[in-house]
Amino acid sequence: MSNRLLVKNGLVSNEEGISPVLAVSIVVPVYNEVESLPHLIEAIASTLSNTDLSYEIICVDDGSKDGSAKLLKEQAEARTDLQAVILRRNYGQTAAMSAGFHHARGKAIVTLDGDLQNDPADIPMLLDKLEEGFDLVSGWRKKRQDAALTRLLPSKIANWLIGRITGVKLNDYGCSLKAYRGELVADMNLYGELHRFLPALAYIEGARITETPVRHHARRFGSSKYGIWRTFRVLMDLLTIAFMKKFLTRPMHVFGLLGLISISFGGTLGIYLTWVKFILGEDIGNRPLLILVVLLLVTGVQLFCFGLLAELLMRTYHESQGRTIYRVREVVGRDIK
Ligand code: UDP
Ligand code: MG
Numbered sequence: 001m002s003n004r005l006l007v008k009n010g011l012v013s014n015e016e017g018i019s020p021v022l023a024v025s026i027v028v029p030v031y032n033e034v035e036s037l038p039h040l041i042e043a044i045a046s047t048l049s050n051t052d053l054s055y056e057i058i059c060v061d062d063g064s065k066d067g068s069a070k071l072l073k074e075q076a077e078a079r080t081d082l083q084a085v086i087l088r089r090n091y092g093q094t095a096a097m098s099a100g101f102h103h104a105r106g107k108a109i110v111t112l113d114g115d116l117q118n119d120p121a122d123i124p125m126l127l128d129k130l131e132e133g134f135d136l137v138s139g140w141r142k143k144r145q146d147a148a149l150t151r152l153l154p155s156k157i158a159n160w161l162i163g164r165i166t167g168v169k170l171n172d173y174g175c176s177l178k179a180y181r182g183e184l185v186a187d188m189n190l191y192g193e194l195h196r197f198l199p200a201l202a203y204i205e206g207a208r209i210t211e212t213p214v215r216h217h218a219r220r221f222g223s224s225k226y227g228i229w230r231t232f233r234v235l236m237d238l239l240t241i242a243f244m245k246k247f248l249t250r251p252m253h254v255f256g257l258l259g260l261i262s263i264s265f266g267g268t269l270g271i272y273l274t275w276v277k278f279i280l281g282e283d284i285g286n287r288p289l290l291i292l293v294v295l296l297l298v299t300g301v302q303l304f305c306f307g308l309l310a311e312l313l314m315r316t317y318h319e320s321q322g323r324t325i326y327r328v329r330e331v332v333g334r335d336i337k
Helices: 037-049 068-078 093-103 120-131 148-166 194-204 229-247 251-278 288-321
Strands: 011-014 017-020 022-030 055-061 082-087 106-111 136-141 178-181 209-214 328-332
Touching (some): 022 093, 022 120, 037 068, 055 068, 055 093, 082 093, 106 120, 120 136, 120 178, 136 194, 229 288, 251 288
Parallel strands (some): 022 106, 055 082
Antiparallel strands (some): 011 017, 082 328, 106 178
8 A cells, every 4th residue: 555645547556456546536515606617627627637646526516506417417427537426405515515525535635616716726735735744734815805894804703713712723714725635534424514614623533734825716607605694603513513522521511611600690699689688678579680680591501502412412313324414316427436
């Protein structure tokens, strides 16, 4: 078995003999990108054919309504380097990427967006970084071409927060252009917005992570599939991750802390009431506002815990079923795995 990550000519030997293993799989989640796709596929193919690496492009159609799936299927039939994985409906970018990972055969996996905002010309540079010994190389859109107020500002805050909470500080978690050592992501079951936290999840698994500046272009065709709500969804996922990291090892750190907070609120209110009754000599039996405050606090804590537990249960459920969160309608092109 070759020690080197990237295998030239697409053949490596393993214990069972010679098996076809590719050097690189390029995974692209696609939702309504019909105009960009031909340019993108060409750009990826021409960049990689200039290297001597064997590669495949896996485009995952995430329930597009604009003919992207049809175009991908046609292209996948016509070319030898493209596989089209067509999902049954729109599951979201994370699920689409997860589907791409599951179909990928490359020793290295590179992800990028289907809208030409990432530049395929950066791929060899990311692969070089993997060769240097990193397990995950994350792109950093130093000159990001997106709206300042609705995109750049929320991202800045999110990057800072994610860095603080997960301990993996990156300038640009949101950059889709990333390269991974295949085995790192091959069997990850991602859901929600978790693809954004791949560096943090990988770090928990002991991965060596680095970040490198990449190009970024404004969207040429179509429009962004996201608005301001994504920040909210990402933040909720971040809370879950922060919780999971602790929960899996020390549940008492989580529940204990919440319990303490709850008790200190109750205690403070209790002391206040005692003070009102015994020092001021007032009757406290008629303070509806206080009852309301206590009720809200207790309910809030309960709901928070319930949400987290439900999230964990969902995860356990998915894993115990051995099922993925997406369903594939059709796979076209290359010999199907
Ligand atoms: N995408 C997807 N499923 C979705 C939404 C988006 O597969 O439900 C894909 C989309 O086609 C693109 C990538 O995810 O390739 C990033 O989406 P977009 O460019 O809209 O995000 P932005 O660049 O604005 O963050
Ligand atoms: Mg984009």
